[in-house]
Each structure stands twice: as C-alpha cells, then as structure tokens.
Amino acid sequence: MSGMSRIVKTISSVAFPFVLIYGLYIIAHGHLTPGGGFQGGAIVASGCAMILVAYGSIWTMGKIKEKNLSIFESFGAIGFIGLAFFGLIFGAVFFNNYLVGNKYFFGEKALGLSNINTAGVLPLMNFAVGLKVIAGLFAIVLVMAYATSKKGGETK
Amino acid sequence: MNMDTILTHSPALIIAVPLLGAFLTPLISRINDKLRNVFVILTVGLTGFLVSLLSYDVLINGKIHTYVFGSQDIGSPVVRILFEVDGMNAFMIIIGAILVFVAVVYSWAFMKENTGLDKYYTLILLMAAGMFGMMLTGDMFNFFVFLEITSISSCALIAFWTNKGKAVEAGFKYIVISTIGALFILFAIAILYGQYNALNMAVLANSIQSPMTFLDKTALVLLIAGLAMKAGIVPMHMWLPDAYGRAPASVTLILVGTTQASLYALFRMVFTVYGNSLSLDAEPLRQIGEVDITLNGLLGVIIVLLAIITIIVGVLMALKQSDFKRTIAFAAVAEIGYMFLAVGAGLWAIGTTHGMMALKGGIFHIINDALDVGLLFLVAGAIYYATKETSLNKMGGLARNMKYTTIFFLIGLLAVSGMPPMNGFASKLLIYESTYLINPILAIVAILCSILLLAVFVKVFHSAFLGPKIPRFNDVKEVPKSMLIAMGLLACVIIFFGLFPDLIVNNIVDPAANALANNSNYISQIIGGP
Amino acid sequence: MIYNIPFIAVAALIMIGLYAVIFKRNLIKIVIGITLIESGVNLFLITLGYREKSIAPIHTGNPEGIMSLPVPQALTLTSIVIGVAVLALMLSLIIHIYRHYGTLDVRKLAKEEDEE
Numbered sequence: 109m110s111g112m113s114r115i116v117k118t119i120s121s122v123a124f125p126f127v128l129i130y131g132l133y134i135i136a137h138g139h140l141t142p143g144g145g146f147q148g149g150a151i152v153a154s155g156c157a158m159i160l161v162a163y164g165s166i167w168t169m170g171k172i173k174e175k176n177l178s179i180f181e182s183f184g185a186i187g188f189i190g191l192a193f194f195g196l197i198f199g200a201v202f203f204n205n206y207l208v209g210n211k212y213f214f215g216e217k218a219l220g221l222s223n224i225n226t227a228g229v230l231p232l233m234n235f236a237v238g239l240k241v242i243a244g245l246f247a248i249v250l251v252m253a254y255a256t257s258k259k260g261g262e263t264k
Numbered sequence: 265m266n267m268d269t270i271l272t273h274s275p276a277l278i279i280a281v282p283l284l285g286a287f288l289t290p291l292i293s294r295i296n297d298k299l300r301n302v303f304v305i306l307t308v309g310l311t312g313f314l315v316s317l318l319s320y321d322v323l324i325n326g327k328i329h330t331y332v333f334g335s336q337d338i339g340s341p342v343v344r345i346l347f348e349v350d351g352m353n354a355f356m357i358i359i360g361a362i363l364v365f366v367a368v369v370y371s372w373a374f375m376k377e378n379t380g381l382d383k384y385y386t387l388i389l390l391m392a393a394g395m396f397g398m399m400l401t402g403d404m405f406n407f408f409v410f411l412e413i414t415s416i417s418s419c420a421l422i423a424f425w426t427n428k429g430k431a432v433e434a435g436f437k438y439i440v441i442s443t444i445g446a447l448f449i450l451f452a453i454a455i456l457y458g459q460y461n462a463l464n465m466a467v468l469a470n471s472i473q474s475p476m477t478f479l480d481k482t483a484l485v486l487l488i489a490g491l492a493m494k495a496g497i498v499p500m501h502m503w504l505p506d507a508y509g510r511a512p513a514s515v516t517l518i519l520v521g522t523t524q525a526s527l528y529a530l531f532r533m534v535f536t537v538y539g540n541s542l543s544l545d546a547e548p549l550r551q552i553g554e555v556d557i558t559l560n561g562l563l564g565v566i567i568v569l570l571a572i573i574t575i576i577v578g579v580l581m582a583l584k585q586s587d588f589k590r591t592i593a594f595a596a597v598a599e600i601g602y603m604f605l606a607v608g609a610g611l612w613a614i615g616t617t618h619g620m621m622a623l624k625g626g627i628f629h630i631i632n633d634a635l636d637v638g639l640l641f642l643v644a645g646a647i648y649y650a651t652k653e654t655s656l657n658k659m660g661g662l663a664r665n666m667k668y669t670t671i672f673f674l675i676g677l678l679a680v681s682g683m684p685p686m687n688g689f690a691s692k693l694l695i696y697e698s699t700y701l702i703n704p705i706l707a708i709v710a711i712l713c714s715i716l717l718l719a720v721f722v723k724v725f726h727s728a729f730l731g732p733k734i735p736r737f738n739d740v741k742e743v744p745k746s747m748l749i750a751m752g753l754l755a756c757v758i759i760f761f762g763l764f765p766d767l768i769v770n771n772i773v774d775p776a777a778n779a780l781a782n783n784s785n786y787i788s789q790i791i792g793g794p
Numbered sequence: 795m796i797y798n799i800p801f802i803a804v805a806a807l808i809m810i811g812l813y814a815v816i817f818k819r820n821l822i823k824i825v826i827g828i829t830l831i832e833s834g835v836n837l838f839l840i841t842l843g844y845r846e847k848s849i850a851p852i853h854t855g856n857p858e859g860i861m862s863l864p865v866p867q868a869l870t871l872t873s874i875v876i877g878v879a880v881l882a883l884m885l886s887l888i889i890h891i892y893r894h895y896g897t898l899d900v901r902k903l904a905k906e907e908d909e910e
Contacts, residue, residue: 140854146875178290185287202276203333248882405869412876429894436887443828443880451835458842
C-alpha cells in the first residue's frame with residue numbers, strides 16, 4: 109500500500125514515542141499493576157502498525173527487513189526458556205523463582221505498596237515475552253500488508 | 265548430574281528440550297544448512313533417550329512420576345501446574361518419540377530441494393513439544409494450551425507447499441474444525457472449574473461423585489464432542505482425508521501421532537476424570553421398567569455405534585479413491601474406528617474379563633496403527649519423490665526400479681489388514697475375540713471390514729507397483745538412503761512386534777490398561793489416600 | 795436476575811457464531827464467526843470469577859473488600875493470545891487461497907475441487 113499525506117506522516121511520527129513509552133511502562137510494571145508482557149507488547153505493536161499505515165508498506169519493508177525482526181523474536185524466546193532453565197540449575201525445579209531473597213537484583217518480596225525492584229524472575233520474563241510479542245505482531249502485520257500490495261503480489 | 269536427577273527432571277525436560285531446540289533453530293540455520301539438520305536430529309535423539317529412560321522406569325518398575333512446576337512440594341489445595349506420568353502416559357510418549365525421530369530422519373532427503381526449511385524444522389520441533397505436552401500433563405487448562413500449540417503448528421505444516429492451492433485449502437479446513445473443537449473443550453473446562461474450583465485432573469476426579477449433576481453431564485458431552493472432532497471420528501472426519509493427503513509425508517507421520525494423542529485424551533477424560541461414576545457400584549442414571557441404564561452402558565453403546573459407522577464409512581470411501589495418499593488416509597479413519605470400537609466395548613462391559621481384554625486390544629492397536637499407517641504414508645511419499653505423481657491411474661510397473669520400496673509396502677499392507685506374522689494380527693485378534701463375547705454383530709463387521717481393507721490395498725499395490733513398464737518412468741531410481749533408513753526402522757519395529765506380541769502385551773500394554781481402568785492410583789498420588 | 799445477563803450474552807454470542815460458521819458462504823464471514831465463539835467463551839470464563847461487591851484483585855494500594863478471583867482472568871488472557879495467533883494464521887491462509895483461485899466463495903471452491 110502507498111503512504112498517506114505529509115500531515116499524517118508528521119503527526120504519527122510525533123505520536124509514536126509516546127505510544128512506545130506507554131507500552132514499555134505497562135511491560136515493566138507487570139508484576140505490580142495490571143499488564144505484563146503480552147498486553148504491553150500489543151500496545152507497542154499497535155504503535156508500529158500506525159507507522160506502517162502512515163508511511164506505506166513498501167517503504168517500511170525497504171527499511172526493516174523481515175529477517176531482522178525474526179532475530180529479535182528468537183532472542184525473546186531464548187531469553188524466556190533460558191530463565192526457566194536457570195531455575196532448574198540454580199533452584200531445584202524447572203521454572204523456579206530463584207531470584208527472590210537475594211539482596212542485589214530483583215530480590216525483595218512484593219506485598220502492599222512496593223517498588224519495581226521486587227518479585228524475582230517475573231519482570232525479566234515480562235521483558236522477554238514483551239520483546240517477542242512486539243517483534244511477532246509487527247512482523248505479522250508487515251508481511252500481510254506487503255503481500256497484498258502491488259509489488260509484493262508479483263512474486264508468485 | 266547422575267541418572268537419578270535426570271530421571272526426576274525428565275517429564276519437564278521432555279518438553280523443554282524440543283522447545284529450546286525450536287527457538288535456537290532460526291539462529292543456527294543462518295550459519296549453515298547441514299549444521300541445522302544435524303542439530304535437529306541431535307535434539308530429537310536426546311528427547312528419545314529421555315523418553316526411553318522415563319518409560320522404562322514407569323512401565324517396568326511401576327512407579328508413578330509427578331513433577332510440580334515452580335516448587336518442590338504439591339501443597340494442600342493444589343494450585344500449581346503438575347505433570348503426572350502413569351502407565352498410559354508412558355505408552356503414548358513411546359509412540360510419539362518413535363514417530364518424531366523417524367519423521368526427522370526421513371525429511372533429511374525428502375525436503376532437500378524446498379526453500380524455507382528453517383521454518384519447517386522449527387515448526388516440527390514445536391509440534392513435537394506440543395504433542396509431548398498433551399500426552400504428559402495432569403492439568404486441564406495446560407492440556408488445552410498444548411492442544412492449541414499442536415494444532416497451530418500442524419496447520420502451518422499442512423499448508424507448507426503453498427504453491428499448490430489444494431494444500432492451503434486443506435490447512436484452512438483443518439484449522440476451522442480444530443479451533444471449534446478446542447473452544448468446546450475450553451467451555452467444558454470452564455464449566456468444571458466454576459463448579460469445583462479446581463483445574464487439576466486428580467482433584468476433579470476426586471470431586472465428581474456418582475450421581476452426576478446436570479453441569480457434569482453437559483461438560484462430559486462437550487468434552488467428548490470436542491475431542492472426537494480432533495480425533496477424526498465420523499461425522500466430524502471431513503478434514504482428515506484432505507489434511508493427510510496433501511501434506512508432506514513426514515508431516516503426515518507426526519499428524520498421526522497428534523490425532524492419537526487426542527484419542528488418548530478422550531480416554532483419559534472418560535476413564536479417569538469421570539471414573540467414579542463408571543465403576544460397578546455407581547448409581548444408575550435412570551430405570552426403565554426393570555432395566556437400569558448406567559453411565560458406562562449408555563456411553564459404551566454410543567461409542568460403539570459411532571465406531572461402527574466410522575469403520576464402515578472409512579473402508580467404503582477408501583474403495584473408490586484414485587489418489588494414493590487419500591486411500592491411505594481413509595484407511596487411517598477406519599483404523600481409528602477400530603480403536604474406538606475396542607475401548608467402547610471395554611467401557612460397555614467394564615469390570616469383566618472380556619471387557620479388560622477389549623481394553624488391552626484397543627490400546628495395543630494404537631501403537632500398531634501408528635506404525636502401519638505411518639509406513640504406508642512414507643512409501644507414498646517416496647513414490648511422490650521419485651515420480652512426482654500422486655494419482656493411481658497414471659502409475660504402474662514401479663517394482664522393477666524401486667525394489668526396497670516395494671518390500672516395505674508389502675510389509676505395511678500385511679500389517680494393516682491384520683495378517684500374521686505382522687503386529688496388526690495380534691491386536692486385531694484381541695479385538696475380534698473380545699467384541700464377539702460382548703455382541704457378535706460387532707465382531708462380524710470388524711472382520712468384514714478388515715478383509716475389505718486387504719482388497720483396497722491389493723488394488724493399490726497392483727496399480728502402483730505391478731503391471732507393464734510405463735516409458736515415462738524408465739529412469740526412475742531408488743530413493744535416497746535416509747528415506748530408506750527411516751522406512752526400514754519402522755518395518756523392523758513392525759516385524760519385532762509381530763513376532764513377540766507376548767513380550768509387548770505383558771510389559772507395555774498391561775500397565776497402561778490397568779492404569780486406565782482404575783483411577784485410584786492416579787488420585788492417591790496427588791491427594792494422598794485416606 | 796441482573797447477575798444472569800452476562801450468561802445470556804454468552805449463549806447469544808455462541809449461537810450467533812455457530813450460525814455464521816455453518817451457514818455463511820464467504821470465507822471471511824466464517825472467520826468472523828469463529829472470533830465470535832471465542833469472545834463468548836472468554837466472557838464466560840471472566841464471569842465465573844465475579845463475587846458480589848468485590849474489588850479488582852490488585853495488592854498495591856487497594857481499598858478494603860473481598861477480591862474477585864484472579865485465576866479466571868489469567869486463563870482468559872491465555873485464551874485471547876491463542877485466539878490472536880489462530881486469527882493471524884487463518885487470514886494468511888485466506889490471502890493464499892484468494893491469490894490462487896480468485897474467489898472467496900466456499901461453494902465455488904468445493905466445485906473446483908470436484909472437477910479435477
């Protein structure tokens with residue numbers, strides 16, 4: 109699809125960082141307030157889809173190849189499974205929450221009014237899942253928009 | 265890191281190792297192609313080693329393994345997700361491990377000229393992880409999540425050859441029916457959760473009492489309907505011929521495994537979760553005149569009726585097909601009918617010796633059918649690789665050029681129709697004998713349809729392999745070595761099971777059937793006996 | 795009586811979704827029907843966790859009162875994610891089918907298949 113007019117492109121470029129910050133806030137505070145990995149990732153992916161609609165899919169596909177998005181997605185997934193395996197090595201069971209109780213890194217227990225430095229492995233898993241969801245949903249929308257455009261449809 | 269720790273952690277490692285392999289495959293395939301193939305075979309081989317370790321301990325030593333995720337102890341109201349491995353689970357993961365290993369070895373050469381192979385191997389490892397998760401879990405919602413993982417990856421693999429329109433259409437049909445079935449299952453899980461505040465299978469089995477409430481009956485009907493949709497039982501079998509017939513042959517092999525995992529889940533729900541209302545001293549549902557209608561009698565009759573219709577429809581439709589793989593797919597539908605018939609007869613006559621024999625025959629037939637139909641699909645794939653032809657009308661005279669493939673097809677033919685000395689004979693003999701004692705008509709239908717299956721496959725053998733030479737196929741060579749090794753592995757296991765059925769029934773099938781018929785061991789492992 | 799309205803809505807959503815899947819001919823309408831059934835089942839899961847006069851189940855800085863159950867909310871989130879993945883897959887397959895056959899009508903697709 110081709111892009112939209114200059115006014116739309118400018119305003120969506122101005123609005124995109126706010127959407128990004130809001131989505132990352134929801135990912136980061138997933139263990140204290142409603143939210144978490146999937147919800148925040150879906151918000152950031154909607155912001156990226158707004159950029160895609162404003163600038164056109166052919167221009168966006170030229171800037172961001174789909175292979176790079178696939179690397180991000182793999183890193184998110186490996187981070188999640190790696191944290192679960194570390195639970196097997198450092199704790200005693202798969203998926204064990206082994207970071208609760210130490211003093212330096214996400215150690216305290218979360219109860220009542222708490223800060224972000226709590227609840228062990230959960231914020232790290234939220235980040236991994238958020239990265240994977242951003243890359244995955246953006247790749248789906250990008251490939252579908254490119255495949256139905258004139259240039260993408262020619263490769264049969 | 266000695267054998268004991270690996271054995272304790274093996275239920276979690278069986279699903280974690282394919283998952284980690286699936287996420288690492290896109291990164292490794294950027295480096296080299298051969299390295300990726302070797303990595304996938306190593307991952308599947310490691311999973312097979314873990315499966316054999318776990319199933320040896322469960323089946324021979326008779327111990328039920330429990331694995332709690334996230335903590336060491338089970339806890340008094342059971343809140344964590346846990347995997348529980350008893351005899352029936354160990355039986356099913358053996359089937360899964362054999363099928364996945366053979367499929368990956370086969371696709372080394374079969375898929376070599378295709379592009380997009382890194383996505384293919386990622387999806388195969390994801391499908392393997394989902395299938396093992398379905399077979400091992402002890403929690404209802406966890407089962408639903410693994411069911412959806414398996415059906416999404418298998419739909420993407422069925423539509424893998426996107427340049428042909430028919431494969432994409434088969435994938436679409438599969439995903440629509442599969443999603444509707446899974447949503448029915450989720451609805452039933454929600455009903456049971458709302459009533460008992462428990463998602464664990466053992467806790468639910470303890471709470472469902474003998475006069476079932478109306479919500480229990482609704483949940484049972486929805487569960488059976490949803491799982492029968494996924495298992496391919498008539499009248500919900502429409503997706504099976506298309507999906508099995510148009511997918512790549514190695515994908516069809518693993519698809520057979522996932523269909524049987526859904527059938528296993530149906531047996532687990534009926535026998536274990538609703539087990540308290542099936543025993544001999546349960547209260548009858550209703551009394552008409554002097555006859556009690558008990559739950560096991562009513563369910564048994566309905567299951568046996570559906571199974572008879574499945575067998576008849578499968579065999580009759582297989583007679584008139586002209587496409588190689590669709591014929592085998594309809595034969596697979598008929599074989600699922602046999603398993604369903606045997607277990608339904610076992611449910612109808614629960615507690616008696618011939619009921620137990622029917623249950624053993626049905627469970628033994630699960631592994632036999634996976635091996636036989638799998639070997640036939642691999643032969644069909646080999647013929648497609650060599651001649652690029654799928655229609656039976658255009659083939660002929662291939663036995664001169666492809667000797668080994670002909671021998672493997674002969675072994676598969678004898679095994680599917682239940683001829684000695686193959687393994688199909690042993691399990692079908694158990695089914696014939698036990699269903700005759702329950703009702704003679706069932707045994708007569710079963711024997712007749714076996715003979716019709718033999719007729720179908722002799723026709724296929726004649727038109728594909730025998731007959732005069734067709735000049736177009738003059739320089740057709742034998743298929744590459746990795747495909748021959750894969751088919752040879754399956755044929756060796758078939759002949760071994762056929763020659764020593766006693767060994768297999770006593771060591772592998774008996775613990776599975778005993779674990780299914782009596783759910784008190786399953787419950788007391790989690791909740792603790794009185 | 796007012797607490798029964800979500801359950802009636804669940805039944806209505808599932809019936810309309812099943813009607814769309816069985817009786818409609820356009821492929822996209824079948825996909826919309828599946829999305830309706832899935833929305834109905836998600837609504838049913840959340841409604842099971844409601845307690846009368848309850849507050850949201852959050853620990854940080856909450857007022858007094860009993861909380862509604864958080865477990866069905868987690869189950870519903872998982873189900874929504876699965877629904878998104880299935881929807882993306884079905885729409886990609888529809889793009890391929892349209893590129894191949896040029897039509898989205900189920901009966902025309904079935905007729906083309908019988909002729910081959």
